[in-house]
Amino acid sequence: MTDGTEAGSGSLEARTGSASTSRGRRRAASIYGTIVTAAVIAAGGNQLNSAQLAVTVVVTLIVYWLAEQYAELLGAHTHDGRLPSARLVRSSLAEAWPMVTASFLPVASIGVAVLFGASSSDAAQGALIVTVVLLVMHGYRAGRAAGLRGKQRMIVTVIAGLLGVAMVILKSVLQHHHY
Numbered sequence: 495m496t497d498g499t500e501a502g503s504g505s506l507e508a509r510t511g512s513a514s515t516s517r518g519r520r521r522a523a524s525i526y527g528t529i530v531t532a533a534v535i536a537a538g539g540n541q542l543n544s545a546q547l548a549v550t551v552v553v554t555l556i557v558y559w560l561a562e563q564y565a566e567l568l569g570a571h572t573h574d575g576r577l578p579s580a581r582l583v584r585s586s587l588a589e590a591w592p593m594v595t596a597s598f599l600p601v602a603s604i605g606v607a608v609l610f611g612a613s614s615s616d617a618a619q620g621a622l623i624v625t626v627v628l629l630v631m632h633g634y635r636a637g638r639a640a641g642l643r644g645k646q647r648m649i650v651t652v653i654a655g656l657l658g659v660a661m662v663i664l665k666s667v668l669q670h671h672h673y
Contacts, residue, residue: 519589521639525632525654526562527555527596532625532661535600539618539665544608547618548601555594563590600624622665626658 534551542550563586567578578586600621607617633654637647 516589517639520592521632521636523559523590524592524596525629525636527559527593528600528625528628528632529657529661530555530558530593531597531600532622532629532658533664535604535618535621535625536661536665537668539622540615540668542614544604544614544617547614548604551597551601552594555597559587559590559593562593563587566590596628599628619662619665622658622662625661626655629658630655 531551534554535547538547538550567583567586570578603621603624604617607620608614612620630651633651634647636654637650640650642650
């Protein structure tokens with residue numbers, strides 16, 4: 495293990511050093527987590543009951559989070575011939591944790607819908623709507639953080655929302671074709 499002080503231009507230390515970079519990584523992880531959440535809900539929303547779907551979403555995101563972080567940390571350090579420091583590993587895992595927490599609100603919406611009598615399929619559809627709203631919010635906030643205004647911020651926001659809409663369409667196609 496290294497002491498984490500090596501900060502070459504392409505190293506993970508250099509990329510995680512600033513507060514704005516850290517916020518950007520957390521924002522990206524949250525957007526990615528929301529998209530993966532929507533994809534898992536779309537794919538499993540008709541085959542799994544609500545509890546199975548909720549567990550599948552969270553477990554899938556934990557696996558993605560660990561895999562992405564492993565690849566990121568390993569890829570950023572293989573050229574140096576040394577392992578990242580424990581501090582760097584902890585920092586990187588924490589910065590990417592929003593990938594997992596992005597699933598919490600959609601998963602909670604599944605539970606709430608079921609408590610109010612919704613079927614598993616309807617609860618999944620509701621959770622997809624929650625992910626669309628979250629993606630629109632992420633797009634808007636990312637555009638604002640980038641200093642985008644007017645038409646540019648609207649385009650970024652709409653594209654984010656369209657990713658969610660694509661998942662709703664995917665679920666509908668899968669539901670009607672019973673794959």
